[in-house]
Amino acid sequence: DPAGFLGGDMGIVQIATDSDGRVYTGAQLNSYRRRQIRLRAKLQAKKTESARRLLAKRSRRESRHAANVNHVISKSIVAEAERTSRGVAVEKLTGIRARVRLRKPQRAALHSWSFAQLGRFLTYKARRAGIPLIQVDPRYTSQTCSRCGHRDRRNRPDQATFCCRSCGVVAHADVNAAVNIAARGVDGWGAVNRPHVA
Numbered sequence: 382d383p384a385g386f387l388g389g390d391m392g393i394v395q396i397a398t399d400s401d402g403r404v405y406t407g408a409q410l411n412s413y414r415r416r417q418i419r420l421r422a423k424l425q426a427k428k429t430e431s432a433r434r435l436l437a438k439r440s441r442r443e444s445r446h447a448a449n450v451n452h453v454i455s456k457s458i459v460a461e462a463e464r465t466s467r468g469v470a471v472e473k474l475t476g477i478r479a480r481v482r483l484r485k486p487q488r489a490a491l492h493s494w495s496f497a498q499l500g501r502f503l504t505y506k507a508r509r510a511g512i513p514l515i516q517v518d519p520r521y522t523s524q525t526c527s528r529c530g531h532r533d534r535r536n537r538p539d540q541a542t543f544c545c546r547s548c549g550v551v552a553h554a555d556v557n558a559a560v561n562i563a564a565r566g567v568d569g570w571g572a573v574n575r576p577h578v579a
Contacts, residue, residue, distance in 0.1 A: 383466060383570070386462075386515070387461060388400035388561070389458055389471040389503070390488060390558040391471070391496055391499065397458065397557075398555035398559050399461070400556065403457075407452070413446070421439065424436045434510075437559040438489070439555070448498065454502075458503065459512065462512055463512055468514060468566060468570065469564050470565060470569070472517060474496045474497060474499070481547040500516075513570065519562065523537060533546050541555075542554055543558075
């Protein structure tokens with residue numbers, strides 16, 4: 382059995398944050414995505430044949446870039462879990478676009494990122510490394526205190542900060558969510574592997 386789980390929280394401002402506090406993307410990637418969105422809008426406005434060709438070429442380049450970033454993130458998460466004899470717990474990535482409420486500028490970033498691909502990369506790399514990967518229900522992981530379990534929408538005063546209104550713990554919001562996901566991974570693994578009582 383694994384010695385616990387490394388939780389992974391997927392997001393928009395940061396593509397992934399793990400329960401050990403590692404953030405796997407940052408401002409550089411987000412600025413790249415914003416630049417691509419601006420360039421796409423300019424080309425789409427031209428409506429010429431050459432603009433359409435450039436759009437297709439740029440789209441392929443973006444896909445390669447996203448695949449490379451997803452490869453690096455998934456490799457790093459799985460390597461850390463393997464090094465520490467843990468499994469990997471991630472949120473169910475299906476329906477992430479429907480779940481997340483965002484301001485308009487962030488919506489384009491959400492829809493341009495391949496979360497399903499990141500999930501596939503994590504799955505096959507974990508399988509290849511021989512470590513368990515479990516997908517958990519992510520509901521309320523961002524509103525629940527990973528220390529005392531108190532759940533309240535007001536625990537998230539802003540995007541980056543978690544501040545528990547019960548025990549007072551202050552944490553990075555994505556790290557707090559990832560710790561909750563790791564705990565759900567432990568619970569889920571226990572439920573799957575619990576011997577059935579006759």
